[in-house]
Amino acid sequence: MDLRGRIALVTGAGRRVGRAIAVALGARRMRVAVHYNESRSGADETVREIESAGGEGTTFQADLAYGDAPAKLVSEVVGRLGGLDVLVNSAAVMLRTSIGEVSLAQWDEMFAVNLRAPFFAAQAAASHLAQRDGAIVNIADLAAFETWPAYVPHGISKAGVVQMTRALARTLAPRVRVNAVAPGVVLLPEGWNEGAAERLADTTPLGRTGSPADVVGAVLYLLDADYVTGETIIVDGGRHVRG
Secondary structure (H helix, E strand, O other): OOOOOOEEEEOOOOOHHHHHHHHHHHHOOOEEEEEEOOOHHHHHHHHHHHHHOOOEEEEEEOOOOOOOHHHHHHHHHHHHHOOOOEEEEOOOOOOOEOOOOOOHHHHHHHHHHHHHHHHHHHHHHHHHHHOOOOEEEEEOOHHHOOOOOOEHHHHHHHHHHHHHHHHHHHHHOOOOEEEEEEEOOOOOOOOOOHHHHHHHHHOOOOOOOOOHHHHHHHHHHHHHOOOOOOOEEEEOOOHHHOO
């Protein structure tokens, strides 16, 4: 896929990995819809970085936890920018939820943002993407493939993203390709310290933690790889093969 001049929507693009993806797409000379919920200043910074990289950026606000918000967001992007070629579902919630203490509100928030929103954004985007031989990249998580006792609902929601990717790839083929990236430790969760980073690096086969650039590389590969669909690339330095 030649990305120059094409239109991408990146959810959760005001911070962390979402920002890195949006800026990288801008560097490919894309017109990027920068979605945010609460981080308006972060989204504005993302737009500045996109423009510095040679692309165009426009901010769009939406709380994807609300049922019709994903579809409305897609409609607004298409209406303002004139179409859609790429959808990157990056927005997510990661809450530490020990078993025995998980609340209904926590469960509902994670599944609303992590799984329901990407599905309905993809559903709303599908017809627009099909007109332009477009692509979807979902951001899953290593937690979809491992068992993390303090993050069980989060892991379940991300496992759903992996299955959703496979199902949508089959359903939307041949006009729309659907793939996913499952990052490991590329950014520490908020509240973690450098000691935790060192322990994670020591237990990772490649001997280090990653960076958002590692995720960006996988996303760009999946957008370039016109004969790949239904795949989830794990970007974790080999943690999932520790045995």
